Amino acid sequence: MKIAIIVNPLIPVPPDKYGGIERIVYMLIQELIAKGHEVTLYANEHSKPGCELVGYREYDPYSMLDIIRINALTSKIAFQKFDVVHTFGRMSNIVLLMLSKLPKVVSYQLPPTLSQVKKMAGLARKGSIHFTGCSNYISGQIAPYAPVTTIYNGVDTSEYTFTPAVAEDAPLVFLGRIQKEKGTDIAIHAALAAGRKLVIAGNVPDEKTHQAYFEEKVKPFIDGKQVSYIGPVNNSQKNELLGTAAAFLMPVTWDEPFGIVMAEALACGTPVIGFKRGSVPEVVQHSVNGYVCDSPEEMAAFARDIRKINRADCRRIAEEKFSSGTIGNQYEELYKRLIAK
Template identity: 65%
Template structure:
């Protein structure tokens, strides 16, 4: 198959540090290539995905000029013998392609804009538009208005070293953007109450509200003895950090669409403790690979039950459910289904 893949041109594919969608796109490209398919990527100019790249840009404040310029580019896909068009980016950027007979797959990694789903479903050429969601939580928001397939995000299992045991005093870890809805300060409360060390890793977003959150809710508790902040981490550092952790904390206060860091932790054999929000209860199976909690009190108690969780089982759930090989095969099957229905 000849496949066009689009992603918003904000972060290169693959990303060096933060960039969950771009990381998934890179994994998918590698799997498709491994299975003999030709992939052309439309993305940030610095992308290095190992396939043909067509670079494009959009303004910080996306507007009419961006819409016209980008659609002038993507409309050419209709005349270039592609079998499938797959976008992880703005649906506006393939607006003109809706009337094309080429199968189109639109993947949601964030909550969908339902008005756009309805509009696209209405104008798209019959039997050419397919939606995917990174979790059932996201899929449920779409399936009232259009058919949608849940395809969980994944990781390259071979890039994550399984650690069967960690020391009894291994630290808890928080890995993600340092902002209120990610629950960094809640992770600190869990560590302080349980008496365990906590390593915080991740970037502080540039917006003033996030800087203020860090300076008032996080920084005052950093003592580099019990609570440490190490900043953003690269893939090698992430592997080391997660693999040597007692558990990953996911104390999110918003509905997390998936949370790739959970799959990364499980691939290292590290259990996950998270709040019952968004897709977390789809990834974390209570008592099997971690614990799903409804309150801070439950999360604190769950830390004491981590020795009951098998790290080998954690790795197994990552291999079976959140593996790049599985992800690639599911998308490939969807492409073939879409092509056969033309």
């Protein structure tokens, strides 16, 4: 197949540091190339995707001029003998393609703007558009208005070292942006209540509200002994951090669309303890690869019992449900199904 993939051009593919969508796009491209498909990526001009790259830009603020300019570029896809176009970016950037019979896949990695879904589903040539959600939580919101398939996010499990056992006093880990929605302060209180050490890793966003959250809710508990903060981590540091953890804590206070870090933890064999929000109950099979809970008190109780979870089951589920191979196969099958219509 000849496949065009589009992603917003704000961050290169793959990303230098943070960029979950861009990381997923890069992983998918590598899988499609390995399967013998021809891929062209429309993305940030500094991307290094390992396939043909068409670089483009957006300007801040994003405006009608961007829409016109980018559509002039993407509309040409309809005349370049592509079999399918797959966008992870703004639907406004492929408005003109909606008039083409070319099969179009639109992937949502964040909560969907349903007004846009309805608008584009109505505008697209009949039977030419299909949506994907990165969890049933996301897909369920789209389903009343357009055809949709759930294809989970995931990781290249070969890049993560499976650790079958950890030390008795292994710490709990929180890894992610340090902000209220991610529940960093909740992780601290749960760890303290469980009598376990906690290692916090991740960046504090620049916005004042997040800086204030860190200063008031997180920093006062950092003592370098019971609670440690190590800042942002690179891939090798992340692999070691997650692999040597007793459990990964996911005390989100919003409905997480997926949470790639959960798949990363499971790939290391590390159980996940998370709140029953968004996609968490889809990723975490209660009492199998971690625990799903409703409160800091429950999180602490499960942290005390974490050794009941078989770390081999965590790795197995990561490979079966959230590996790059599984995800590549699912997108490939979707493309074939749409092309055959």
